[in-house]
Amino acid sequence: MPVTRPSLRLTHDGALKALGGALDKAEELGVPQNITIVDEGGNLLAFVRMDGAKLLSRETSLSKAVTAASHRQPSSRLNPADEVKLSLAAGQRLTNLEGGLPIVIDGHCIGAIGVGSGTGAQDVEVARAGLRAIGADDQIP
Amino acid sequence: MPVTRPSLRLTHDGALKALGGALDKAEELGVPQNITIVDEGGNLLAFVRMDGAKLLSRETSLSKAVTAASHRQPSSRLNPADEVKLSLAAGQRLTNLEGGLPIVIDGHCIGAIGVGSGTGAQDVEVARAGLRAIGADDQIP
Amino acid sequence: MPVTRPSLRLTHDGALKALGGALDKAEELGVPQNITIVDEGGNLLAFVRMDGAKLLSRETSLSKAVTAASHRQPSSRLNPADEVKLSLAAGQRLTNLEGGLPIVIDGHCIGAIGVGSGTGAQDVEVARAGLRAIGADDQIP
Amino acid sequence: MPVTRPSLRLTHDGALKALGGALDKAEELGVPQNITIVDEGGNLLAFVRMDGAKLLSRETSLSKAVTAASHRQPSSRLNPADEVKLSLAAGQRLTNLEGGLPIVIDGHCIGAIGVGSGTGAQDVEVARAGLRAIGADDQIP
Numbered sequence: 011m012p013v014t015r016p017s018l019r020l021t022h023d024g025a026l027k028a029l030g031g032a033l034d035k036a037e038e039l040g041v042p043q044n045i046t047i048v049d050e051g052g053n054l055l056a057f058v059r060m061d062g063a064k065l066l067s068r069e070t071s072l073s074k075a076v077t078a079a080s081h082r083q084p085s086s087r088l089n090p091a092d093e094v095k096l097s098l099a100a101g102q103r104l105t106n107l108e109g110g111l112p113i114v115i116d117g118h119c120i121g122a123i124g125v126g127s128g129t130g131a132q133d134v135e136v137a138r139a140g141l142r143a144i145g146a147d148d149q150i151p
Numbered sequence: 152m153p154v155t156r157p158s159l160r161l162t163h164d165g166a167l168k169a170l171g172g173a174l175d176k177a178e179e180l181g182v183p184q185n186i187t188i189v190d191e192g193g194n195l196l197a198f199v200r201m202d203g204a205k206l207l208s209r210e211t212s213l214s215k216a217v218t219a220a221s222h223r224q225p226s227s228r229l230n231p232a233d234e235v236k237l238s239l240a241a242g243q244r245l246t247n248l249e250g251g252l253p254i255v256i257d258g259h260c261i262g263a264i265g266v267g268s269g270t271g272a273q274d275v276e277v278a279r280a281g282l283r284a285i286g287a288d289d290q291i292p
Numbered sequence: 293m294p295v296t297r298p299s300l301r302l303t304h305d306g307a308l309k310a311l312g313g314a315l316d317k318a319e320e321l322g323v324p325q326n327i328t329i330v331d332e333g334g335n336l337l338a339f340v341r342m343d344g345a346k347l348l349s350r351e352t353s354l355s356k357a358v359t360a361a362s363h364r365q366p367s368s369r370l371n372p373a374d375e376v377k378l379s380l381a382a383g384q385r386l387t388n389l390e391g392g393l394p395i396v397i398d399g400h401c402i403g404a405i406g407v408g409s410g411t412g413a414q415d416v417e418v419a420r421a422g423l424r425a426i427g428a429d430d431q432i433p
Numbered sequence: 434m435p436v437t438r439p440s441l442r443l444t445h446d447g448a449l450k451a452l453g454g455a456l457d458k459a460e461e462l463g464v465p466q467n468i469t470i471v472d473e474g475g476n477l478l479a480f481v482r483m484d485g486a487k488l489l490s491r492e493t494s495l496s497k498a499v500t501a502a503s504h505r506q507p508s509s510r511l512n513p514a515d516e517v518k519l520s521l522a523a524g525q526r527l528t529n530l531e532g533g534l535p536i537v538i539d540g541h542c543i544g545a546i547g548v549g550s551g552t553g554a555q556d557v558e559v560a561r562a563g564l565r566a567i568g569a570d571d572q573i574p
Contacts, residue, residue: 022315022342033304054350057339060304061156065193065221066241068336073240097239105240107233154306154426155397158299163456163483165295174445192333195491198480201445206476256296285295297484334488362488374530380520381496381528382489 020049020113020120024144025056028113028123031143033058036136041128043136044071047113049121052076052103060127067126074110074133075124076103082119085110086130109133111140114147161190161254161261165285166197169254169264172284174199177277182269184277185212188254190262193217193244201268208267215251215274216265217244223260226251227271250274252281255288302331302395302402306426307338310395310405313425315340318418323410325418326353329395331403334358334385342409349408356392356415357406358385364401367392368412391415393422396429443472443536443543447567448479451536451546454566456481459559464551466559467494470536472544475499475526483550490549497533497556498547499526505542508533509553532556534563537570 025047036043042062047055052075059068077085086108088096093106108130113121123140125133141148166188177184183203188196193216200209218226227249229237234247249271254262264281266274282289307329318325324344329337334357341350359367368390370378375388390412395403405422407415423430448470459466465485470478475498482491500508509531511519516529531553536544546563548556564571 019343022340026340053341053347054339055341057336058304058308059335059337061301064223065335066218066245067221069242069244070237070240094235094239097236102239102243106236107240152303152305154303154309155300155400155402156303158301159296160299160484162293162295162297163481164293167481168295190333192331192335194333194482194488195480196482198477199445199449200476200478202442209477259296261296359489362490364487376517377520377529378493380517380525381493381530383492384525385492386489 018115018118018120020055022055025121028140028144029056029058032123032125032136032140033060035139036060039132039135041132041136043125043127043133044068045136045140046071046075046124047121048072048075048079048124050079050119052079055121063127070105070107071109071124071126073103073105073124074107074126075122077105078110078112078122078124079119080104082112084108084112085124109137111137113141113144115145159256159259159261161196163196166262169281169285170197170199173264173266173277173281174201176280177201180269180273180276182273182277184266184268184274185209186277186281187212187216187265188262189213189216189220189265191220191260193220196262204268211246211248212250212265212267214244214246214265215248215267216263218246219251219253219263219265220260221245223253225249225253226265250278252278254282254285256286300397300400300402302337304337307403310422310426310428311338311340314405314407314418314422315342317421318342321414321417323414323418325407325409325415326350327418327422328353328357328406329403330354330357330361330406332361332401334361337403345409352387352389353391353406353408355385355387355406356389356408357404359387360392360394360404360406361401362386364394366390366394367406391419393419395423395426397427441538441541441543443478445478448544451563451567452479452481455546455548455559455563456483458562459483462555462558464555464559466548466550466556467491468559468563469494469498469547470544471495471498471502471547473502473542475502478544486550493528493530494532494547494549496526496528496547497530497549498545500528501533501535501545501547502542503527505535507531507535508547532560534560536564536567538568
């Protein structure tokens with residue numbers, strides 16, 4: 011068996027483009043947001059907090075992004091009956107809130123985007139605009 | 152687009168006046184309280200723990216104040232079905248307890264007051280007295 | 293004595309412009325960086341980690357930015373004999389590393405920029421480019 | 434041997450008077466400060482951050498106060514050769530910075546005051562004014 015496997019990584023240009031696409035959508039909707047981009051390891055790549063966004067939603071946007079990168083699926087796919095115990099066991103970063111989406115290109119999950127300060131539906135809409143800005147798969151799996 | 156926007160900040164005189172107004176009300180009610188004033192960024196500005204107040208309610212009063220400053224609304228406006236997952240995702244500072252109110256003057260949210268050690272209704276009553284002491288809007292939004 | 297004082301706040305447009313100016317300079321130098329913009333309260337406004345930047349320098353760039361916002365001066369102005377004890381006493385966010393600069397416009401300190409992953413001199417050069425991009429004072433005080 | 438021993442505790446009125454005395458002195462000096470009052474258990478009793486005080490000095494003022502309450506002596510009495518290892522071993526709250534003084538009345542140490550954002554000498558001068566405002570012993574032991 012080989013000791014390496016080929017992979018893709020999200021560049022900072024890609025991360026900033028995704029951030030910009032999400033930002034434009036949030037401005038179009040008139041909903042100030044916290045927008046977080048993480049890499050496949052859940053480490054912060056890019057971030058913006060818009061004027062008027064809720065301060066504590068910075069953390070929720072990060073939790074959503076880390077969850078989506080970790081599980082390679084939207085952040086709202088846990089069984090609600092398990093969400094609190096899973097979050098506690100996972101160090102509180104795991105969340106079942108809507109608004110975190112994996113960034114998948116050519117079949118590789120290369121990171122995630124998390125959005126927080128609007129309604130769940132607004133957060134998802136803004137996150138999807140971020141995916142489209144870099145040609146990532148926005149077919150929510 | 153401009154790189155700055157005009158704003159107001161709460162002075163330490165204002166913070167101490169709000170603290171004093173809340174303290175007077177708590178003494179009138181005979182309910183010892185923890186009273187926390189934060190600025191618009193959730194950073195501590197002024198605090199007092201009254202004789203006999205519950206020690207751990209220092210943290211709840213801070214959580215209430217930070218939540219109200221972050222969301223620019225009273226700290227008890229989350230959907231109860233979401234409050235635990237929101238708090239976990241936001242790093243545990245976010246709370247749905249009563250007793251945190253934003254400090255709004257001339258349309259600017261310049262901070263918040265959080266009160267903890269009494270009943271929810273007493274905490275809110277004391278927080279509102281803090282708002283009145285500095286002419287802040289006490290019409291709960 | 294008044295309960296409020298007039299102030300300025302850095303917009304997210306301003307924060308992203310400063311980030312972009314710093315990023316351009318880092319690319320020109322060929323030095324991948326972590327670039328952090330915080331507001332006057334030390335809360336994160338914008339961030340990027342460039343391809344190849346050191347992962348842990350995300351934290352140093354944040355510490356530099358928070359220190360510069362807190363003290364309203366470059367992050368490298370502590371007495372070296374005191375820097376470790378000051379950092380410990382201040383909860384480890386305070387640093388004496390080069391690369392954090394306050395963002396001052398019209399005499400208001402409205403935030404700070406922190407840069408980390410290069411040499412100290414490179415970090416400062418990149419931070420200064422961020423200041424220039426938004427017309428902030430880059431006369432290091 | 435008896436199972437209890439008589440003691441004194443600092444009231445919130447006393448804590449606010451000490452805070453006020455320190456605040457007046459800081460205003461007289463023209464030096465914005467963070468002023469922290471803790472009880473004999475190191476728990477926060479009262480606090481104010483003055484306009485323009487360094488944000489991170491909130492933590493140093495608390496560290497100074499907790500150190501003075503713990504050791505019942507000024508916060509700057511450690512052997513410099515030991516200060517870092519002592520701070521690390523004590524959970525980082527222990528500090529050798531100037532500006533923390535025990536509050537001693539009738540021979541009881543009932544708390545401490547910690548001041549941070551000025552020079553060490555200014556911090557001590559402001560802390561001593563706090564002691565005088567409540568008739569506490571300001572003979573630094």
